Amino acid sequence: MESHVDVLIVGAGPAGVMCANALAAAGVHVKIVDQRPLKVSTGQADGIQPRTIEVLQSYGLAERLLKEGCQMHMCAFYNPDDGGVLARTGRAPDITAPTARYPFEVLLNQGAVEQIFVDSMASHGLTVDRPIVPASIELSDDSEQLEDPFSYPVKVTLDHLDTPGKQEIVHARYVVGCDGAHSWVRKTLNITMDGEQTDYIWGVVDIVADTDFPDVRNRSAIHSTNGSCMIIPREGDKVRFYIQLSDSDVLDPVSGRVDKNRMSPEKLLDVARKILHPYKVDEPKKYDWWTIYIIGQRVASRFSVNERIFIAGDACHTHSPKAGQGMNASMNDTHNLAWKLAQVLRGRADISLLKTYELERRKYAQDLIDFDREFSTLFSGKPRTVDNDDGVSHEQFLRAFQAGGGFTSGIGVHYMPSAITNATHQQCAPHLIIGERMPPQVFVRAADARPYDIQDMIPSDTRFKLLFFVGHLTEDRVRELKFLSEGLSDPSSFLQKYGYPSQGVAQSMFDIITIMSGDKGEIEYTRVPALLRPHWSKVLLDDTDVSGKLGGGAYKRFGIDPRGITLVVIRPDGYVGMIAPASALDDVDNYFAAFTIPQEGAVEEA
């Protein structure tokens, strides 16, 4: 058995299925394999952060996540009171990122999250091949082959675990290793992990808790004199306990290594009970899932080899589950990578575009483990009490919790300047930050006054979205727009050179959205020139909806002057890539010229 594929993905965890679904939706020929005979059905990671919900929404998958998952809006903090008895010190919003579209975390077990992607992939004709593991991987060292984005320089041999001796060979243009913390791909490529292990040992157990603890449906961070514990509510009536363990609980006295056999879910819950005293937790009818782990914070030294083999997710960063980043970091890795692979494979983008994956995601991973190290230490520390002046105070913990809110929510992720992130004209929209994700903002559609979130108009469909903020449609402005349209229709304009609109929509590089200012009672969308109005639904208005409750104020919020014309370029992954005034379209041309391949056909046809 021998086959050729555009992209081979090893591992169908969160990073793998995100990658596979995005590529399959983009029409890329993908093969995805996993060693497990069935997908994971319980336990493991379970928290989806606000930015990740936005990302799922951009693939049309958030609705199901929200339907199946449990929401966590509030966080409660428990510490010993002056008498040493555990008591609630306070509550705070679980999410402290003010622009989050979904200001909460969603808890849903990893298997259910994966299934959302697996079902979506199936609608694009792709299924996971399992149980399969890679046996060998070879990357060509022929530089000509490596430079040709359409060559097949990677040869992977796969073992079919259900049929001893059965092997197949896959020739792949690109390979993505999403094979977890013990990544075979990473190890085989000799990519090292930088970082270290801590001494903190934790246990996790999922149960349906019958308890008088009044914050069992909130995230609860508990620092008691008997240790630390975190409670996370889950689907249905389930609850997860993260429980700090002492060495004597879990270490083998002879080898000094962690021995899971020394623990059991019953024992874990007993430790939790001591920490939660005087609150009670009844013996549950059954234990759902449990494990123990040692916190380690590590980042892979590189994320790709020659931009032909990539690693993503746990394969390139490991950290504690405390900050709730598990699935999120992984899925956002391949969300970042997928559109780049798709555009390179279509011949629309230069292969160098793929370098921005490591550039952007390794920096993020480094920030993640730095944050996690600080937060985990605070969490595992003893509480400050009358007898322990050096302990962690509630104020200290809360400060760290809230300071990290932008980071843990994913909302604050900021990609540095690069080929695809150009901050030259940031002053044209000082509050719409280049390198950060386009925040949610409700506009009304000019044609029918229906409120629409801009995030729902910039789906992850591999296209760059060109948002033309055109202000009030005065007579002068309409003239300027006609002039702009003519410029953009010229074969020399980036819009024509790089493929719009002579190509089919699905394969197109750009989508155009025009955003007017004015009064919904008076404006007429029919005055926008045809090129800036590919469909009536693509003209928006910065005004409130008819109820007055939604929308409005976007020009002011972003700092965009409605007396000029401002172009905002949104990257296919939803991040602001560039901003420019109409007078600086040459800069936009240069931006795209740096990584985009001119389409000969498009120029001729235009």
Added chain:
Amino acid sequence: MESHVDVLIVGAGPAGVMCANALAAAGVHVKIVDQRPLKVSTGQADGIQPRTIEVLQSYGLAERLLKEGCQMHMCAFYNPDDGGVLARTGRAPDITAPTARYPFEVLLNQGAVEQIFVDSMASHGLTVDRPIVPASIELSDDSEQLEDPFSYPVKVTLDHLDTPGKQEIVHARYVVGCDGAHSWVRKTLNITMDGEQTDYIWGVVDIVADTDFPDVRNRSAIHSTNGSCMIIPREGDKVRFYIQLSDSDVLDPVSGRVDKNRMSPEKLLDVARKILHPYKVDEPKKYDWWTIYIIGQRVASRFSVNERIFIAGDACHTHSPKAGQGMNASMNDTHNLAWKLAQVLRGRADISLLKTYELERRKYAQDLIDFDREFSTLFSGKPRTVDNDDGVSHEQFLRAFQAGGGFTSGIGVHYMPSAITNATHQQCAPHLIIGERMPPQVFVRAADARPYDIQDMIPSDTRFKLLFFVGHLTEDRVRELKFLSEGLSDPSSFLQKYGYPSQGVAQSMFDIITIMSGDKGEIEYTRVPALLRPHWSKVLLDDTDVSGKLGGGAYKRFGIDPRGITLVVIRPDGYVGMIAPASALDDVDNYFAAFTIPQEGAVEEA
């Protein structure tokens, strides 16, 4: 072929499928038949009003409606300007009901709306039998049989249209005739229609319009010197034109009767073009659906015979499509009827409860045709111009349009006092109107601060919802609640007598929701006594969510004093049935005693 069913429904239009789905979900044994071999696939009624969207949401069906339908938020008005040329006089919100949860209309063709119910019915094991028409119907005149809610006093013979001569006999406990304006059931029972025909003739045509008319995606009411026209946007890029016709367009000069053969969609659009001049409408690629009709406003003299055979929907009221009530009035008829039939068939409610159907819905139908008569006249009238002082002015039309907003949206529907609507203690919540639907109001759940609309906690599941507004949980209040709980646990209390909580949930008469006031950072839901807290999710708090954007202010809005305990009884169809202070629970007992049957088993078990 001979069978016995609880309820036989004749006709699978909007009234029929709403009825069938609600009854099937309630576990009632239903048979539904329709004369059409296939469901309607295009044209006909298409507007869903705000209250109807709320009702669909209460059955879990609004999501699909919103996904498939087009939304109409804005209305535009066109009249001749001073020079007699058609111009926009203004725009206004399409919906003027401030408490609407969905402040817009949804446009979706009748076939697609029916399909939503048909698919939901299928999940309860029910399909429409077709093509079948009733051939005869006999109602027993045995008074003993008629008084026994479980007897089968109706015998219906059905003809299978696809097999000539094939008949079946159905013995039904109840029959609902949802067989349209020319209802066979109504005619066979000799129920007369009261009202009259007008002289206004209108045409309807659906197309994808290529036009420079700037309000083609809004509802547009056009009064031109060449006649009147209404534009309604539809799914995708489709648009519906309602076009006023003159006698010469459509009347047969010999017979004086409307002759559809004298019209065609092309001719209809030509009339529209004259009305819309100087705006242009290009010749469409195809015509989707068209018809012509004469406006008539009529109401059936009665809606039931002996509370064993009912008629609903167009079978009992006909009116113009102008006010967009077509499907809405019909679906709300059987939404009103279904829970009553279900509770009678379960032996939980007295058969006399069924009398409230005609009481409530005939009054509504009368109001509807009164409104429609006035509105249609204004719409069909000539515009006021320099040459026509007697014409309809924009102000006059807008006033009627907005004054009717509460009515047309369905939000303002107000059921008069009856066995199930008791306004005695209205002063306990002066702004929560008894007889009107429970308005949307966001609370947060006390246990997890998740915002929830109260409408989503009172689904149409045939149960009465008991909303206990308990105010701040002071020590005194907790004592009062314990006392209240004890009272409600007593076998003599309505809660025990009429079936809670000893019966299974699905068959239960009541659901309990407790609504506290206080600060989400401090309250503890665990302090609410168990009887008032059947599950942690059933305790709500009148506070904003963590973002501060949703919820809060409900006590003030409804005028409920948080220093007392107030019980609000919501009927199974979402209408406020009764309100009472904790000191007047005897009145609540009397309310239920009037139509509810004590459950012997429940009393003994309690």
